[in-house]
Amino acid sequence: MAMNAGYSSSVALRRPSWMGWLFLIGAFGLLSCAQSTQPVDSDASRVHVHGGLQVAAAFGPDGKLWRATPDKQHIYVDYSTDQGKTFSAPVVINPESQRIKVSGENHPGITVDRAGNVYVIYPAEGEKQPAMLYSSVSADAGLHFTSPAPVGGKEEEANRYQAKLIPGEAGRVYAFWHDERDRSDWRLPGNAIYSTVLAAKSPSGEMVSKVADTLCECCRIAAALDNKQRPVLLARFIYPGSIRDHGLILLQEDGKPPLLRRATVDQWKIEACPEHGPALAVGADNRFHLAWFTQGGVRQGVFYAYSIDQGEHVSDPLPFGNAERLPSHPDIMAQGQHVVLAWTEYDGVKTQLQVMESGDSGQSWSAARAVAEARNEADYPFLLSHQQGIFVSWNSKTEGYRLIPLH
Secondary structure (H helix, E strand, O other): OOEEOOOOOOOOOOOOOOOOOOOOOOOOOOOOOOOOOEEOOOOOHHHHHHOOOOOEEEEOOOOOEEEEEEOOOOEEEEEEOOOOOOOOOOEEOOOOOOEEOOOOOOOOEEEEOOOOOEEEEEEEEOOOOOOEEEEEEEOOOOOOOOOOEEOOOOOOOOOEEEEEEEEOOOOEEEEEEEEOOOOOOOOOOOEEEEEEEEEOOEOOOOOOEEEEEEEOOOOOOEEEEOOOOOEEEEEEEEEOOOEEEEEEEEOOOOOOOOEEEEOOOOOOEOOOOOOOOOEEEEOOOOOEEEEEEEEOOOOEEEEEEEEOOOOOOOOOOEEEOOHHHOOEEEEEEEEOOEEEEEEEEEOOOOEEEEEEEEOOOOOEEOOOEEEEEEOOOEOOOEEEEEOOEEEEEEEEOOOEEEEEEEO
């Protein structure tokens, strides 16, 4: 069963009768503290027994799978050379305890640059300090990590959370995050996105800059690189009238200000936090692929769209998922013309991991299929790409961590 996501304005939009305001409101964890790093004892099961659900994973250029797992006081890193079947003994990033403040939208992050340096970022909270993000880098294949350092330094005492990492050129990684330093009137909603470049020799960042403001406070940022290796972001903004729709942010060269383009016009008017960030991928043809959740006046549910002109125009939103089973938190990945959507659905007993694929850059789509399920609490799915294909990284309380190949 193929579904067309063309530019025609006649696409019929589905209006799910589901869910009301489930996924709305809720305390999202905030962050801060610091220490050093050493290998932890060889009990690799400790990560699985005591670790939380919010696991981050990334492939290195050599095909090694890296994983960052939090518990209440520590962040652990391990790796797999057999696509997630077995993992090395974990290394603890912060031997001195911190209050690790992860949540569904506020994951730790891990990535590997082209030189093989491993970068970790995570949220932590101090007793007398604002919520912060901390980063650490390994330049020796994960044997040792630098002492965790506050991202962007301590000059600005403001909450920072929901970080996103993107590897750039060798030895450098882009970091983006929610930042509250510009909020002078707390009665008014809206954060800013700030960014820096992390490097093996500068794990806390080289130069901090503001990217955009009026950002919805509780929704994660999506990010990717375009075909010129420039970062592109997709985030939920607060537009006039308390409308919480999505916008694209295109970073420019030579210090030019970012380009901001509204990407969705769902007219979701709400004075609350959806806690449901979008997803973004960029194909080899520089086509932008978007996925998001909305409960707007125009449409409700989870949707896909694409843009062939860097967000100046966006295709008609394509609904996906079974509306009766609460489809939520989609992720998207593009590898050549192969595009994959992954999301979860709940049937009242178990959570199913659903996947839908396109072989023609999002023009048409296969029928959705379930590739895994969880009988208990589960994290959101995240798609990973490597030369060997596209994989779903998924963690659940009962079944544990799984890396699921998609063929």
